[in-house]
Amino acid sequence: MFGLIGHSTSFAAARNLARSLGFEEYAEGDLDMWCSAPPQLVERISVTSPTGKRIEGAYIDSVFVPEMLSRFKTAKRKVLNAMELAQKTGIDITALGGFTSIIFEDFKLLREQQVRATTLDWTRFTTGNTHTAWVLCRQVEENAPKLGIDLHLAKVAVVGATGDIGSAVCRWLSQRTGVQELLLVARRPQPLADLQQELGGGRILPLEEALSEADVVVWVASLAQASSIDPSRLPRPCLMVDGGYPKNLDTRAAGDGIHVLKGGIVEFGSDIGWQMMEAAEMARPQRQMFACFAEAMLLEFEGLHTNFSWGRNNITLEKMDLIGAASLRHGFQALGLDVPAAVPSLSIP
Structure with a gap:
């Protein structure tokens, strides 16, 4: 159960x-x-x-x-x-x-x-963080090309890079996706330096500078209520995956060419028949849910009754592979942008 x-x-x-x-x-x-x-x-x-x-x-x-x-x-x-x-x-x-x-x-x-x-x-x-990290990475991989962004030529910023989910996202994007450059954003300098050393790369930047360069931004930490984004400084096109909680980027980073996607959300292949997601502002509450919740379902489907995601910075690529394969096998789909996929690739000098 x-x-x-x-x-x-x-x-x-x-x-x-x-x-x-x-x-x-x-x-x-x-x-x-x-x-x-x-x-x-x-x-x-x-x-x-x-x-x-x-x-x-x-x-x-x-x-x-x-x-x-x-x-x-x-x-x-x-x-x-x-x-x-x-x-x-x-x-x-x-x-x-x-x-x-x-x-x-x-x-x-x-x-x-x-x-x-x-x-x-x-x-x-x-905590469900392993599945959340995998879903965020999949959302980047599946939706950037829809906007003509070639990840091998792109700069991807991870805001909240040193947290449990953020560090896992950085490992995946660096080792599996092969982005041109990772921009690492977090509050504390020493954990950022440690992460940069672990990754063997990535550039540490303050938030404002990272946003002015990034073609894709993965927000693992929510934008503070007192903070703001100047849309005029963002590259076009720009994919923003809002993986923080609560999700608040859709109204604060609006503009032509800026595409905000609710991150860390999956959709099941059929209606579940529950009420709980009605209050979570899901577009399709009978099928959509937070990826962390889905992790518990996946572990039950797979018979893995263990604290699969636990502690800080313990998420491995192997665990992401395992939970990602289970997610696909059991009918979960990462939320995506509703835009045509046939867009010419972005050429970045």
Whole structure:
């Protein structure tokens, strides 16, 4: 059995979702009430692979909302309580979606293995980051040519390059895709230097300079609310793969020749019959989902009940190959641009 732990994109969205699911006490409650509310198993799911294998799963709402991020202890408690519920429900492999994986990693919840009478079994959980990294790379490989961008002649910037997903994307693009040049963007200088040494190349640049040169930009870190992009400084055409969370580039990097693609999202080959993605602003919520969620399904399909994605900078190309092959085998497709594919290749001096 697979599990998905998620949350709403905002407090207002969470209250609307609670009302639609019949949780009227949550819909009427204030933020303080939500801070003390326990996680809820809100939906059970059945998914059938094109191979014919059928799996069962459950969606657990952590009852966390982004407005709680400033409440350190609350955020930690929300994630741990949701993990405890997943384990006590008997779920074999559960993906941490949205901010839950970020909270787990950044707040160092590996130190918090005991939740009341439950000792969390880490092998039952995955961040889903390996599948997310593979999907982001596939989105670059499949969609850049649609815009006439030859990746062997292109400069590709990775924003958030030193994170778990970002570093995996850099390894793949460097070793498998053969881009002309990687532009490495992140906040901390030393991890950037370490990554550059590991890759044996790549140019470290501040964000503004990278954007002025990049034909493709893979955003693994979301654009900060206080930040802005000057579209006039971007090359044309430019592919931007918005792999951060929350996704906010489509309205902040608009312009002719700028193509923003929601990154890290996959579409299943048939309707799933769930409600959970209705609140996630998916174009086709019955079929589309975050790649991290799909990783739990894939591990269940493959019978791999283990923390496949765990820790920081542990994603290997071999693991990306494995989860990518499973993704294709079981009917998942990376989200793509709706543009004609027959465009002349971009010539870059």
